[in-house]
Amino acid sequence: MDKAHILPANASGLRFRDDPVHEEPAVTLDAFLTQPNATAVRVEAGEDARRLIPHFDRLALVEVDFPRFRDGRGYSSAKILREAGYTGELRAAGDVLVDQMLFMRRVGFDSFVPNAPVDEAVLAATLARYDFVYQPAADAAVPVWKLRHG
Amino acid sequence: MYKYDKYDQAIVDARVEEFRDQAARRIAGALTEDQFKPLRLKNGLYLQLHAYMLRVAIPYGTLDSRQMRMLGHIARKYDRGYGHFTTRQNLQYNWIKLEEAADILADLASVEMHAIQTSGESIRNVSSDQYAGAAADEIADPRPWAELIRQATTFHPEFSYLPRKFKIAVTAAEEDRAAIRLHDIGLKLVRNGAGELGFEVYIGGGMGRTPFVAPLIRPFLPAEHLFSYCEAALRVWNRWARRDNIHKQRIKILVHDLGQEEFTRQVEEEWQAILPNQSDVPMVEFDRIAAYFVDPPFEAGAPDEIDRSDPDFALWVDQNVVAHKAPGYAIVNISLKPIGGIPGDASAEQIELMADLAERYSFDELRVTHAQNIVLPHVRKADLYALWQTLSENGLAEANLDLISDIIACPGLDYCSLANARSIPIAQKLSQRFGDDRQREIGELKLKISGCINACGHHHAGHIGILGVDRKGTENYQLLLGGSGAEDASLGKITGPGFDEDGIVDAVEKATQVYLDRREEGERFLDTYRRVGMEPFKEAIYG
Ligand code: SF4
Numbered sequence: 001m002d003k004a005h006i007l008p009a010n011a012s013g014l015r016f017r018d019d020p021v022h023e024e025p026a027v028t029l030d031a032f033l034t035q036p037n038a039t040a041v042r043v044e045a046g047e048d049a050r051r052l053i054p055h056f057d058r059l060a061l062v063e064v065d066f067p068r069f070r071d072g073r074g075y076s077s078a079k080i081l082r083e084a085g086y087t088g089e090l091r092a093a094g095d096v097l098v099d100q101m102l103f104m105r106r107v108g109f110d111s112f113v114p115n116a117p118v119d120e121a122v123l124a125a126t127l128a129r130y131d132f133v134y135q136p137a138a139d140a141a142v143p144v145w146k147l148r149h150g
Numbered sequence: 151m152y153k154y155d156k157y158d159q160a161i162v163d164a165r166v167e168e169f170r171d172q173a174a175r176r177i178a179g180a181l182t183e184d185q186f187k188p189l190r191l192k193n194g195l196y197l198q199l200h201a202y203m204l205r206v207a208i209p210y211g212t213l214d215s216r217q218m219r220m221l222g223h224i225a226r227k228y229d230r231g232y233g234h235f236t237t238r239q240n241l242q243y244n245w246i247k248l249e250e251a252a253d254i255l256a257d258l259a260s261v262e263m264h265a266i267q268t269s270g271e272s273i274r275n276v277s278s279d280q281y282a283g284a285a286a287d288e289i290a291d292p293r294p295w296a297e298l299i300r301q302a303t304t305f306h307p308e309f310s311y312l313p314r315k316f317k318i319a320v321t322a323a324e325e326d327r328a329a330i331r332l333h334d335i336g337l338k339l340v341r342n343g344a345g346e347l348g349f350e351v352y353i354g355g356g357m358g359r360t361p362f363v364a365p366l367i368r369p370f371l372p373a374e375h376l377f378s379y380c381e382a383a384l385r386v387w388n389r390w391a392r393r394d395n396i397h398k399q400r401i402k403i404l405v406h407d408l409g410q411e412e413f414t415r416q417v418e419e420e421w422q423a424i425l426p427n428q429s430d431v432p433m434v435e436f437d438r439i440a441a442y443f444v445d446p447p448f449e450a451g452a453p454d455e456i457d458r459s460d461p462d463f464a465l466w467v468d469q470n471v472v473a474h475k476a477p478g479y480a481i482v483n484i485s486l487k488p489i490g491g492i493p494g495d496a497s498a499e500q501i502e503l504m505a506d507l508a509e510r511y512s513f514d515e516l517r518v519t520h521a522q523n524i525v526l527p528h529v530r531k532a533d534l535y536a537l538w539q540t541l542s543e544n545g546l547a548e549a550n551l552d553l554i555s556d557i558i559a560c561p562g563l564d565y566c567s568l569a570n571a572r573s574i575p576i577a578q579k580l581s582q583r584f585g586d587d588r589q590r591e592i593g594e595l596k597l598k599i600s601g602c603i604n605a606c607g608h609h610h611a612g613h614i615g616i617l618g619v620d621r622k623g624t625e626n627y628q629l630l631l632g633g634s635g636a637e638d639a640s641l642g643k644i645t646g647p648g649f650d651e652d653g654i655v656d657a658v659e660k661a662t663q664v665y666l667d668r669r670e671e672g673e674r675f676l677d678t679y680r681r682v683g684m685e686p687f688k689e690a691i692y693g
Contacts, residue, residue, distance in 0.1 A: 046393070070188055070271065072311025076389050079308045083427060099172065099181075099189055106307035119180070125171070130164045132157045134301045136429055137308070144157040144301075145435040 108138035191270030211239030329635030354405030452478025489585035494522030562601030571618025611635035
C-alpha cells in the first residue's frame with residue numbers, strides 16, 4: 001500500500017502526496033468564498049463542502065476538521081469533493097487517530113495533521129491490512145464485485 | 151444459502167487480525183478506553199454490568215448447521231454454556247473476556263461468520279423475513295438483496311462513523327414479518343405495473359425514546375439502484391443530523407425535523423449526485439449471489455397429510471407449524487420461550503441439537519426470528535412427528551408461537567448496564583401466569599418487554615408492551631397497548647401510571663380479561679383494542 005511522507009511544515013503531520021507542500025495558510029470557508037485570491041480553505045464539520053465546487057481551479061488545499069474522531073461528517077465532505085473532481089490536497093486535521101486513517105484514505109484524504117502523533121508502524125500495518133474491499137470509494141481499490149466478474 | 155468465496159473470507163480473516171491488534175493495543179495501554187470503545191463496538195463487544203457481551207452477526211437470520219454448532223461450541227468454551235438469541239436475529243454471549251474475544255472471532259471466521267457492525271454507530275446487521283425462501287406469500291426471496299446489502303455496507307468508508315446506529319430490513323411478502331416500518335430503512339420488494347422488480351422504500355422508522363413508524367419515501371425504486379439510494383439517504387443523514395444530543399441523532403429525527411417532503415427532496419437530489427459514481431452493485435453480481443438461494447431439492451410428491459392422533463403433537467402443529475410454498479413441506483418454529491424460562495436463551499446442548507435437527511430434517515438450514523425463536527424452514531410433513539418428539543424430549547416443543555407467553559424481552563437489568571428495570575423476571579412471571587390453556591383461549595397476543603426507554607425489547611410494537619422505568623430508585627413498569635410491528639404497524643399507547651413487579655402482571659391479566667369479555671368473532675386482542683379504544687382497558691386496570 002501507499003507510503004506516507006512526514007509533513008515538513010508540521011512535525012506531527014503525514015502526507016501521501018509527492019507535490020510540494022502548499023505554503024499558504026487555510027482560511028475559513030466564509031473567508032475563502034469572499035477572498036478571490038485564497039487558495040487554501042478549512043472546512044468545519046457541519047459546513048457544506050459542496051460550496052467549494054465552483055472554485056476548484058484556485059483551490060490547492062482543503063483541510064477538513066474532525067472535532068472528535070467519532071464525528072464522521074468529514075468523511076462525507078471528503079468524498080463529495082473527490083466525486084466532484086477535486087484533485088488538490090485533502091487534509092484531515094484534529095482528533096484523527098490511526099484506526100480511522102484507512103477509511104479516511106479511502107474517501108480521499110491524502111494528508112493528516114492529527115492532534116497527537118501516530119505510531120507509523122501501526123499506521124503502515126493498518127493501511128496494508130485489507131487486500132479487498134466491498135465498495136468503490138475515492139481511492140484506487142477495486143470492489144470485489146468487479147474482481148469477481150473480471 | 152450464501153457461501154463465502156476467497157474475497158469474503160479474506161475480509162473476515164483480516165478483521166479478526168485487526169481486532170486482535172486493537173485489543174492488544176488496548177491491553178498494552180496504547181489505546182485509551184475512550185478510543186477503543188467505538189472500535190470494539192464496531193465488532194459487537196459491549197462492556198456490560200458483569201462482563202463483556204459479544205454479539206455475533208447472523209445475517210438476515212439465516213445459518214446452516216455447521217455455523218449453529220459453532221455457536222454452541224463457543225457458548226461452552228468461552229461463555230457459561232448459553233447463547234441468547236436477539237430481536238435483531240443475532241446471538242449474544244453474556245460472559246466474555248476481552249482477552250479471548252479475538253479467538254472467538256477466529257472460531258467464527260472458520261465457519262464464515264463474524265461480529266462486524268453488530269453494534270456501535272454503524273450500519274447494523276441487515277434483517278429480513280424469517281420465512282424467506284419458504285413462505286407461500288412472497289414474490290421472490292428477499293435474502294439475495296439482504297446479502298447484497300450486507301456486503302455493500304461492510305466497512306463502508308464513508309458511513310462508519312455515523313451519528314447513531316442504522317438498521318435496514320428487507321421483506322418480499324405481503325405479511326410483514328420483519329417490522330420494516332420500524333427500521334431506519336425498510337425495504338419491501340414489489341413489482342410495478344410493467345412486472346419489473348423494485349422496492350418500496352420506507353425511511354425514518356424506529357423505536358427507542360422517540361418512536362416513529364417510517365413514512366414511504368419512494369413507492370418504487372428500481373431494484374438495481376437499491377444500494378445507491380441507500381447511500382443517498384445515509385449521506386443526507388450523515389451530513390445533516392444533529393450531533394449535539396445522542397437522543398436526537400437517529401435518522402427518524404431528521405426525517406421528522408425536515409418533514410417527509412423536504413427529506414425526500416434532499417435524498418432524491420443526493421441520489422442524482424451519487425448515481426454517476428456507479429456504486430450500485432451490478433446485476434451480474436446480484437445473479438451470482440441469488441444462485442446461492444435457489445430452492446433446495448424438495449421431494450416431488452412428498453405426502454401432504456399429517457397424522458394428528460397424538461393430541462399434544464396436534465396442538466404443536468396448530469400453533470408452531472406454518473404453511474410452506476412446496477407441497478408436502480412445512481415451516482417449523484422452535485419456541486425458545488419455555489414457560490417460566492428466559493426468552494431467547496438456549497443452552498449449548500440445545501443449540502447443537504437444533505443444528506443436528508436442521509441437518510437431518512431441514513436441508514441443513516436454520517433461521518433466527520426477531521421474536522427470538524428458531525425456525526427450521528423446510529421440513530417434510532412426514533417428518534414432523536419424529537422431529538416434534540425429539541424437540542419434546544429436549545424442552546424445545548413449547549406450543550406457544552405468537553401467544554402471550556411467546557414474549558420478546560430484552561436482557562434488562564440482569565445484564566444490561568443501561569437498564570432501569572429487570573425484564574426477564576417479568577417475562578417469567580407472565581408466562582407462568584398465562585402458560586396454561588388460558589393463553590390458547592386468548593389467542594394471538596404479542597407481548598414485548600424493554601428494560602429501559604431504548605426499546606431493545608420492542609415494547610412500542612407489542613399488542614401489549616411493557617417498559618421498565620426507574621421511579622425514585624425503584625423498578626417500575628409502564629403498560630402500553632395497541633402497538634404492532636407488522637404490516638399494520640402502529641405504536642402502543644401508555645395506559646397510565648406504572649406498576650410494581652406484581653402489579654404489572656395483574657394489569658396485563660385485567661387487560662386480557664377486557665378483551666375476552668368484549669371480543670367479537672375473529673378478533674385478536676389488537677383488533678378489539680383498536681375497535682373499543684383505550685377507555686374500557688383503563689377502567690378495568692385502574693378503576
Ligand atoms: S432496552 Fe434498555 S435495558 Fe433493555 S437491553 Fe436495551 S438498553 Fe438494555
